[in-house]
Amino acid sequence: MLPRGRPRALGAAALLLLLLLLGFFQFGGDLEYGRPRGAAALDGAPPADPGGHNRSDCVQPRPLAPKCELLHVAIVCAGHNSSRDVVTLVKSILFYRKNPLHLHLVTDAVARSILEMLFHTWMVPAVRVSFYDADELKPQVSWIPNKHYSGLYGLMKLVLPGTLPLDLARVIVLDTDVTFASDIAELWALFAHFSDEQVIGLVENQSDWYLGNLWRNHRPWPALGRGFNTGVILLRLDRLRQVGWEQMWRLTATRELLTLPATSLADQDIFNAVIKEHPGLVRPLPCVWNVQLSDHTLAEGCYSEASDLKVIHWNSPKKLRVKNKHVGFFRNLYLTFLEYDGNLLRRELFGCPSLPHPGAEQWQRALAQLDGEDACSEFRQQQLTVHRVHVTFLPHEPPPPRPLDVTLVAQLSMDRLQMLEALCRHWPGPMSLALYLTDAEAQQFLRFVEASAVLSARQDVAYHVVYREGPLYPINQLRNVALAQALTPYVFLSDIDFLPAYSLYDYLRASIEQLELGGRRKAALVVPAFETLHYRFSFPRSKAEVLASLDAGALYTFRYHEWPRGHAPTDYARWREAQAPYRVQWAADYEPYVVVPRDCPRYDPRFVGFGWNKVAHIVELDAQGCNPPPAQAITSACPRPHRQEYELLVLPEAFTIHLPHAPSLDLSRFRSSPTYRDCLQALKDEFHQDLSRHYGAAALKYLTALQQPRSPGA
């Protein structure tokens, strides 16, 4: 019953987490640009037993793809906003799908970094993802003048037959602004209806655009009748290659561009021009597979008669604000998937062999082995949880590379959003923030930023969404996500309820330069922390004002009342008088806010919820630095002399101030639950055991400091 008996189980859990991450990298290797390994084996050969699984009583023979057939989907995606759209689209596909999927994503560098991390951490069973570099494809389409808002990327569907693996015979191509309302296998099954000549499956365009009568002098590209919409395409890649697709569309485009200045609707104009010339190539699809909500759409004629909508296409630039009689219905469907908890899509397929995903399996097993009766099982489960991560959720421009630049790193959940504006005012430099949110909250957050002039104006703040799962706040996992995404050589490891001095950003960069930290000297610069207990207070503009407020009792040193040990080693008395940076020594439970190089140790992810999460990080920093007492020789008893040292240097003009807030739920639980405190103690014991294993005798001082049990720091 007592949690302390199971340190080995936790060690094993940590090991599994490591294995899991290794598994990710293996998976990642499988996802390298170009031909995915092993995909071909599952593709192309329609397995036997397509029917036979319906009981005699079953009244619904469905025209699905054969059971367990791997379906291929290609999507072109560039930039932050489209990456969010792709996630919503993929959620709608996953919700209804019953087949394994292989996603072929043609992406720019931004979308690739977002989606690669997202799918690695999402770990959806029976989903494989391959990436293709859109920038490498640009020369193939950049000669085509194009007026459509999708830009060059809008043309890339044309070159898919030459880009996707040569052994891939069939693929469904989707725009990022479509939403599925049905099983994609039903769409895939339409390939079976293609005649021998047909190579492209398309839904008729649901507007009069290509009729050329929308306004005077409207001259669209040539098309068969109303033409076809390319938001949803079924491509027979094998036959396209056979019929010389590449030459075909280039020829047509070149010829049309002799009389037309540019494409208006990107690839769609060219697809239609080719089809006009070779009408036998197209297989018209039922209109329900691409219900187009453009302005003045004729889509009603389609869906008013069909009881099932299959795919909605938000192809108006107005998107959700489009005027349409049934837009409420369509919007709710879209919002369903926008807000849908993506964790729920991690479900296994029935009766289909899993695609290999070594990490995920071990992880599942570790989770399954957790003992539900163990008092600390909540902690162990939270530690094992792999959270979906969507980095740079909003548009972000990385800061220009500067050798001394500092990124503020912090993490938060919804209840601290109101800190963001003030933080932006106090810190004019780059920030990397991890947000712990549900899918629905991520949308609220998006609206919150859009509604704020202060936040919208900042392109150098990167917001990384870590999706919620489990009862405890994974504080150190969040910090690690934000830290890993910082792009400057230095990071200021802060917490969201602190506001730094207005001058801190400039001052830190100047200090780094002065202290010549760029070279061999490695230091953790300590930013002294204070707190105010007042809702509204006038933020000090200088150290002199801080000192005056301290004397007046309007400011305190941080946690002066509850937890003085956390910051006492900063030596506030010395800071008062200091004119130059001064070195301080580690002491038990010290948890200062520090500026360190970006490659500093990561936070220990075993600490979830409240307690000891920062303390452990400073211990690790100190252990790596192996600081000798100042009077001794620098190289005394350090077991790993090749490591660079982290001196703890307090900056004389730096300060940051904690604002008051209600205690977090985790803090409340810590205070009220003895089990919670016991579990935290077990984590601490285990942490110290690992430390001894790692650093040997040098870690003894941390264990010694543990002897007297006390309440932990935050």
Add this chain to the structure above:
Amino acid sequence: MLPRGRPRALGAAALLLLLLLLGFFQFGGDLEYGRPRGAAALDGAPPADPGGHNRSDCVQPRPLAPKCELLHVAIVCAGHNSSRDVVTLVKSILFYRKNPLHLHLVTDAVARSILEMLFHTWMVPAVRVSFYDADELKPQVSWIPNKHYSGLYGLMKLVLPGTLPLDLARVIVLDTDVTFASDIAELWALFAHFSDEQVIGLVENQSDWYLGNLWRNHRPWPALGRGFNTGVILLRLDRLRQVGWEQMWRLTATRELLTLPATSLADQDIFNAVIKEHPGLVRPLPCVWNVQLSDHTLAEGCYSEASDLKVIHWNSPKKLRVKNKHVGFFRNLYLTFLEYDGNLLRRELFGCPSLPHPGAEQWQRALAQLDGEDACSEFRQQQLTVHRVHVTFLPHEPPPPRPLDVTLVAQLSMDRLQMLEALCRHWPGPMSLALYLTDAEAQQFLRFVEASAVLSARQDVAYHVVYREGPLYPINQLRNVALAQALTPYVFLSDIDFLPAYSLYDYLRASIEQLELGGRRKAALVVPAFETLHYRFSFPRSKAEVLASLDAGALYTFRYHEWPRGHAPTDYARWREAQAPYRVQWAADYEPYVVVPRDCPRYDPRFVGFGWNKVAHIVELDAQGCNPPPAQAITSACPRPHRQEYELLVLPEAFTIHLPHAPSLDLSRFRSSPTYRDCLQALKDEFHQDLSRHYGAAALKYLTALQQPRSPGA
């Protein structure tokens, strides 16, 4: 552009809201126990054109019920927990359904009050709800000894043929612990497969229970082979009545009970015994329509071959914790609907005539008429929003009726959950709390309460979930929900971030008795408000300690620094010395915390977000009371002399203390957005205009007080 130009639009909006509520009552009238009006007209006559809506290319003829046919569903539901289950079940049905539905709910008083309010405020188009009183049915089944955990209610499915309207021919009967994974119309369509003799459609039992070999001396009721499971039933009510169902099952049950001591599985034992005797009555249904996740289930043999699961049945007492190879899949499906935003199910059906719902239509029109360009459109939309309300979300036992009892009334959202335990410690009496949550948050809240020993122990705290919709916090709508659900003669109108004196509950009841408020005298008892600015502080045990803390600067009168006008009229100097209750006068912007009779005026729902929401309530209280100055005669210029008066009486020993927290998002927006402040000003202007219309010249003093614009109270 300026919001002040549109007070009339807001007035109209308020009027519509009123009409809407009237509409509800009409709707409510339609839902009276017994035969629903008009249902028959839509039932029984299968409309024409069942097919014909598939385009030539469409490959999926589905065996659905005829388009727009009204489908009938009956559910027996009793108590708080089952009511939550019914909501999840209904969400899963609504998610997939394409037909109008009529829900027939057999409920006890608790479930009825919950579900009636829920469906009234949910306003799902094309859903009709009828209630039937389970307690009236008890005598029909109470003679049957039953050991199943569902109790008497578990037997009530037997009497549905005699309980549901006589003109109702067919109904689908569902247990509360099933989840749909498909369109219920597909299930309804199976009625068409019944032979002329068949009257009951059932899925075979997926366990060996009825084989009688589970353990030694296991003697189940008689059944055909494995027997049938009654979690999902298709009932031909018309034919059951013809074949004399009532006599039939009573006869069988009576006979079996001669040798068997009781039913083990409630109605299911009796259904099976009847079927054993009359096997021609049953139409076996495909197993996918009732995949049973009981312990030792044989369900795998069903679904491992079927690619579509239709209905999941959580018929183990362990529910989600049941051991099953695919439980992860099933659980995710269940969680999908548990957490699904029910607002999204308010979508219209395609191509089916709406069932009449007068309020909803007008409301839709009002929403549609909102001018998106108007700077205050967010406010107007929030005011028009009808929030789904789930009263007594958790088990609740109303306090025994006591003439002087007081309920604490407050509202909160997730970020204040950590206040609940402390509040329970400070207030030992009944509470009525409105929680503003998403569907997913409501589940987190449930787990939070279950994990808290303090909260679990309290049955006298009623939690009412108001589902989130829109960007602004509907503070006064929340207060009104909590107020309407208070069951004691008096209410203490508090806010969630206040902790009352430990003695307040007893002291208030004693004061009410002393002041003889039960009679003609109607007073608002003022509880003086203080605030601490410290995280941790030692809560004063007495007035003497409050005074000492005030003198020491550890406590302040509430909003002393930012907004002294809000509480100045309480006259803290006088309170210091007071030994007896004293009367105070209204003044502009006064917003004390008061104890009033439950029938006090409601809060003005137009105030959403931050600002003036309590101030307006006190104005209304004062206006209704029409307090003359103390020196004047009691009956001077009051325009409505028949109204009882609200004296404002400050209690000399009462106090409540505000704890520090970060500013709310709404407060942050108020501070940073001039538009927000302008919109609030427009609301205030409009409120005063309405006040004048209502109270005539007597309201002049409130208008006068408006002359000098200032920042508003919370």
